[in-house]
Amino acid sequence: MPSMGVTMSFEHLLAPGHIGTLKLRNRIIMAPMGDCLSNVDGTVSDNQAAYFEARARGGAGLLLVGSVSVSYPYGSFDERQTAASDDIYLPGLIDLTTRVHRHGARIAAQITHNGQMSLLDTANGRPMLVPAPPKAPKPDHISTMVTEGEVAAMMWAYTQPTSQLSYQAATESDLAWVVERFVDTSERCQRAGFDGVELHAGHGYLIDEFLTPSMNTRTDGWGGAVENRARLLVDILRAIRARLGPEFPLWIRINAVEHHKTDGETFEEQLRVIELAIEAGIDAVHLTAYASTDVATGPTDGYAPHRYVKDAVGSLTEYARILRSRVAVPVITFGRMEPDEAEEVLAEGKADFIVMGRKLLADPDLPNKLIAGRSDDIRPCIYQYRCIGNIFVRDSVHCVGNAQTGREHDLAVGPAASPRSVLVIGGGPAGLETARVLSQAGHAVTLWEAGTRLGGMLVHAGAADPLLERYLGWLIRQAEQNGVSFTLAKSVTVDDVRAAAFDEVVVATGATWGRPPLPGAELAHVFTVPELGAWLRDDGDQVGARVAVIGGGKAGLSLADLCHKRGRTVSVIEPTHVFAPELGIPGRFRLVADAEANGIDLVARATVTGIGEATVQVRVDESDRSIAADTVIIASGASPAPGLADALRAAGIHAHVAGDCHQLARIEGANLDAAAIALSLS
Numbered sequence: 011m012p013s014m015g016v017t018m019s020f021e022h023l024l025a026p027g028h029i030g031t032l033k034l035r036n037r038i039i040m041a042p043m044g045d046c047l048s049n050v051d052g053t054v055s056d057n058q059a060a061y062f063e064a065r066a067r068g069g070a071g072l073l074l075v076g077s078v079s080v081s082y083p084y085g086s087f088d089e090r091q092t093a094a095s096d097d098i099y100l101p102g103l104i105d106l107t108t109r110v111h112r113h114g115a116r117i118a119a120q121i122t123h124n125g126q127m128s129l130l131d132t133a134n135g136r137p138m139l140v141p142a143p144p145k146a147p148k149p150d151h152i153s154t155m156v157t158e159g160e161v162a163a164m165m166w167a168y169t170q171p172t173s174q175l176s177y178q179a180a181t182e183s184d185l186a187w188v189v190e191r192f193v194d195t196s197e198r199c200q201r202a203g204f205d206g207v208e209l210h211a212g213h214g215y216l217i218d219e220f221l222t223p224s225m226n227t228r229t230d231g232w233g234g235a236v237e238n239r240a241r242l243l244v245d246i247l248r249a250i251r252a253r254l255g256p257e258f259p260l261w262i263r264i265n266a267v268e269h270h271k272t273d274g275e276t277f278e279e280q281l282r283v284i285e286l287a288i289e290a291g292i293d294a295v296h297l298t299a300y301a302s303t304d305v306a307t308g309p310t311d312g313y314a315p316h317r318y319v320k321d322a323v324g325s326l327t328e329y330a331r332i333l334r335s336r337v338a339v340p341v342i343t344f345g346r347m348e349p350d351e352a353e354e355v356l357a358e359g360k361a362d363f364i365v366m367g368r369k370l371l372a373d374p375d376l377p378n379k380l381i382a383g384r385s386d387d388i389r390p391c392i393y394q395y396r397c398i399g400n401i402f403v404r405d406s407v408h409c410v411g412n413a414q415t416g417r418e419h420d421l422a423v424g425p426a427a428s429p430r431s432v433l434v435i436g437g438g439p440a441g442l443e444t445a446r447v448l449s450q451a452g453h454a455v456t457l458w459e460a461g462t463r464l465g466g467m468l469v470h471a472g473a474a475d476p477l478l479e480r481y482l483g484w485l486i487r488q489a490e491q492n493g494v495s496f497t498l499a500k501s502v503t504v505d506d507v508r509a510a511a512f513d514e515v516v517v518a519t520g521a522t523w524g525r526p527p528l529p530g531a532e533l534a535h536v537f538t539v540p541e542l543g544a545w546l547r548d549d550g551d552q553v554g555a556r557v558a559v560i561g562g563g564k565a566g567l568s569l570a571d572l573c574h575k576r577g578r579t580v581s582v583i584e585p586t587h588v589f590a591p592e593l594g595i596p597g598r599f600r601l602v603a604d605a606e607a608n609g610i611d612l613v614a615r616a617t618v619t620g621i622g623e624a625t626v627q628v629r630v631d632e633s634d635r636s637i638a639a640d641t642v643i644i645a646s647g648a649s650p651a652p653g654l655a656d657a658l659r660a661a662g663i664h665a666h667v668a669g670d671c672h673q674l675a676r677i678e679g680a681n682l683d684a685a686a687i688a689l690s691l692s
């Protein structure tokens with residue numbers, strides 16, 4: 011991302027706008043994101059209210075609460091889905107909207123019936139309401155790359171004593187009930203102080219299941235012609251308008267297209283649906299995309315794009331541009347845009363509002379930082395998909411790069427009551443983050459780093475993954491701005507620490523990278539990641555034409571990608587069937603699909619039995635295989651290195667520990683450790 015503060019004013023992105031009668035202070039809308047932050051009875055939780063309040067305080071114009079159930083617990087995907095289907099939910103919802111309004115932001119509810127994804131119905135033995143029973147799923151091979159724990163979480167709905175998978179093709183009276191649920195919920199949202207309602211008419215939920223020919227195979231007045239398939243949507247819109255009048259801000263989120271389906275929605279037909287919705291009184295169109303759930307890259311091809319490519323045919327912003335040329339209501343678009351790209355989309359007239367999801371999860375203050383000309387201070391999203399991956403496995407929304415996300419109440423760290431002098435030992439991701447949060451809280455922080463530069467393993471990781479390099483740059487800048495005092499090339503002994511006499515000591519010395527006990531592991535062409543440091547920064551002949559990477563985690567795949575980009579032929583050897591398990595599921599599937607598309611040989615369930623001069627021997631599913639390799643990279647040999655922390659404790663010096671030196675949990679774990687230390691010292 012360019013340094014934007016100097017060159018860009020974001021005049022379009024930060025300009026006020028309106029959706030019908032709803033006036034917004036700028037064009038930044040927080041994406042609707044089902045967060046699983048509610049209490050288990052669907053009521054708003056403390057963390058959830060604080061999560062939205064943080065983003066209101068951060069300057070967004072409008073916040074969307076994702077996937078609010080109109081019929082909880084019926085037609086809902088999880089117990090912790092936000093509910094607005096009864097007055098018992100009102101107190102929490104009123105508190106939520108009040109806290110958001112306090113900061114000048116507006117808030118709207120995205121309301122939904124989850125149709126064939128109403129897993130709470132399955133778990134409780136109730137049929138799921140659908141237009142017609144769906145086809146049996148046929149997941150592709152990448153879709154099987156999930157861990158045992160993830161499978162258990164995803165199968166939860168099917169494994170309860172009460173579970174029963176069944177469908178009910180909606181009858182006339184069911185559909186009348188559905189319409190009434192949407193109307194009743196919209197009215198309740200209005201009473202709760204919501205400034206508008208977005209009807210979820212995309213992403214394979216009930217309304218969309220009626221729209222798409224791939225699911226709506228009905229032959230009655232609700233199926234067949236597009237006007238029939240749009241009837242449920244139009245009936246709901248008309249009924250809401252009849253109850254709430256013409257002024258209440260009301261719009262839809264709808265797929266432009268469905269990818270990877272031969273019988274899915276087409277843009278031309280969806281334009282007709284939008285035309286009908288406009289006639290029924292909507293104030294805006296929020297255009298999204300969906301894909302077959304059988305295809306592992308569906309989410310990143312559809313509603314959670316992995317890349318933004320300007321003017322790309324078939325991209326969300328291109329569909330938005332075409333739509334905007336045909337309709338008079340505002341068009342809302344999104345898709346992993348940097349603020350300067352979002353500004354350009356608006357300036358070029360392709361859309362009226364920009365929805366941001368992951369960027370606002372990573373940094374709730376993004377809008378205010380743009381306003382203040384401090385775009386370099388925006389905490390970058392590193393696209394590890396923990397946020398959305400968690401929703402796939404029934405966990406709450408959290409963020410690899412921001413420990414507070416989804417824990418705004420539990421991990422609220424304010425200014426320290428009694429600031430202390432703190433020594434942080436280690437300048438990798440854990441040490442830097444600890445230094446950053448402690449200095450921000452008002453502690454006087456000194457950081458000692460053994461190496462000659464800051465970053466630890468992030469320096470190497472950043473060479474293979476530019477997002478991590480950017481994240482490291484941000485961490486260092488923030489710690490510097492907060493006044494952290496750095497000393498580099500400082501090897502630390504227990505005596506040094508005792509002599510320095512800081513109030514608090516944090517050990518964040520990271521992991522060690524070893525070689526596996528394998529025949530051939532000591533050969534000259536076998537390298538651990540730190541041993542490749544120079545090559546990672548600049549290509550050279552240290553790495554030969556054929557590379558075998560041992561370890562198919564995120565690091566292994568990123569290294570393989572770098573080798574591929576530098577013209578090497580690459581194999582990645584992984585003992586399990588899951589590559590990059592650290593990533594949230596949609597991100598993992600995307601990384602694996604990209605690796606396969608680039609011709610990287612992913613060797614799963616493979617145990618390395620030996621390394622030779624030009625081959626790596628592996629055992630895969632009871633048979634032996636030889637993989638040609640001029641260079642072997644060990645990307646799996648990290649282990650905690652608690653030595654210094656143990657030595658300090660043995661010497662009677664109390665030390666906090668952060669990051670991989672005590673537990674391998676990468677950036678996410680480091681950030682949680684840092685937050686916990688900051689909380690304990692607040």
Ligand SMILES: Cc1cc2nc3c(=O)[nH]c(=O)nc-3n(C[C@H](O)[C@H](O)[C@H](O)COP(=O)(O)O)c2cc1C
Pocket residue numbers: 041042043044045076077120210213263298313314315344345346347365366367368369397398399401407
């Ligand atoms: C944690 C998470 C939950 C999501 N849940 C929903 C949802 O409930 N409804 C919806 O329409 N989209 C949902 N999405 C998709 C987002 O609205 C948005 O399309 C996506 O994050 C892409 O925008 P971005 O590139 O700005 O992140 C979710 C995304 C994330 C990250």
Ligand code: SF4
Pocket residue numbers: 368369371372390391392393394395396397398408409410411412
């Ligand atoms: S979890 Fe990853 S993808 Fe999601 S917001 Fe955080 S950094 Fe971005």
